[in-house]
Amino acid sequence: MPTASFLSALTGLFAQPAAENPTVAMVEAAYRDLGLDARCLTCEVPPASLGDAVRGARAMGWLGFNCSLPHKVAVIEHLDEVAESARLIGAVNCVAIRDGRLVGENTDGQRFLAAVQQVMDVHGARVTLLGAGGAARAIAIELGLAGAAGITIVNRGEERGRALAGDVGTVTPAAASYLPWRGPLAAPAGTDILVNATSIGLFPDPAVPAVDFDTVAAETLVADVIPNPPRTGFLAQAAARGCHTLDGLGMLVNQGVIGIRHWTGREANPDVMYAALAEVLR
Structure with a gap:
C-alpha cells in the first residue's frame, strides 16, 4: 500500500x-x-x-x-x-x-522554520525576505506566527511585494513592509535573517540574487530555499562574508x-x- x-x-x-x-x-x-x-x-x-x-x-x-x-x-x-x-x-x-x-x-514554511530553529530563536528576529511567491509567502507567515518582530519583503514586482507585506501584517503579529528590489540590494540595517525565497540559482542556472554582501553583517543567518545545488552562489557569498548559512537540501x-x-x-x-x-x- x-x-x-x-x-x-x-x-x-x-x-x-x-x-x-x-x-x-x-x-x-x-x-x-x-x-x-x-x-x-x-x-x-x-x-x-x-x-x-x-x-x-x-x-x-x-x-x-x-x-x-x-x-x-x-x-x-x-x-x-x-x-x-x-x-x-x-x-x-x-x-x-x-x-x-x-x-x-503547508510544509513549505514549516520546513524553513524547523531549519532556522535549530540554530536560533526566531522570536524578535528581523527578517529580510527575497521574493514574494508561494515559498516566500509560506515562510513569511510561519515566521510571523512564530514571533518574528519584523519582515521586509523584497521583490521586483511592487504590486505583489506590497500585497504579501500587507497580508503578513494582517494575519500575523509581525510588522511587515515592502522594499523595492532595483539593482544590488543593500540589506536593511539590523537584519537577523536573510532569505532567498526565489528560484534564482536553481540548477542549471548559475545566477546569484543581486545582493550587496558588503551590507550584510557577519552575524546574519543567511538561508536559500533552493535544494539543487545545495551550495548555491548566494550561500557561497554569504559564507565568504562569515555568515552562518542554511541550505535548501x-x-x-x-x-x-x-x-x-x-x-x-x-x-x-x-x-x-x-x-x-x-x-x-x-
Whole structure:
C-alpha cells in the first residue's frame, strides 16, 4: 500500500526520472529505516483530474500525499479540513488522510522554520525576505506566527511585494513592509535573517540574487530555499562574508520528516534521508 504520493502536473525541482528522484529516494529510505511496508510514488495529474485523484487517494487507503504546482491552491476545495497556518498561507502542499478525512497542511514554511530553529530563536528576529511567491509567502507567515518582530519583503514586482507585506501584517503579529528590489540590494540595517525565497540559482542556472554582501553583517543567518545545488552562489557569498548559512537540501530533509510525521505519526531519521539524497545527487 502506498503510504504517500506526489500529485504533480509539472516537472519537480530535479531533472532525474522518477526512479532517481531525490525526494522519492529520501522518503523511501526513511520508510525502510522505520520498518514501514510503504512506498512513495510520483503521479502526473492534470488540473482537470485533480478532484478524481484526491478521491482516489482516499478510496485506495493512502495515508496521504504531497502536491506541487499548480495544485497547491486548487486542492483545498477537495479537502475536509485545512490547518490554520495553511489556511493563512492560502495553499496546501501536504495532505494527511486521517480516519477518512483529508487534512491539508503547508510544509513549505514549516520546513524553513524547523531549519532556522535549530540554530536560533526566531522570536524578535528581523527578517529580510527575497521574493514574494508561494515559498516566500509560506515562510513569511510561519515566521510571523512564530514571533518574528519584523519582515521586509523584497521583490521586483511592487504590486505583489506590497500585497504579501500587507497580508503578513494582517494575519500575523509581525510588522511587515515592502522594499523595492532595483539593482544590488543593500540589506536593511539590523537584519537577523536573510532569505532567498526565489528560484534564482536553481540548477542549471548559475545566477546569484543581486545582493550587496558588503551590507550584510557577519552575524546574519543567511538561508536559500533552493535544494539543487545545495551550495548555491548566494550561500557561497554569504559564507565568504562569515555568515552562518542554511541550505535548501536541509530544508528538503525537514520537509520529508514533517510530511512523514503528518502521514504516519512516526519520526523519521534525518541522517538516513541525507544519505539517500547524497547517493542520488552524487
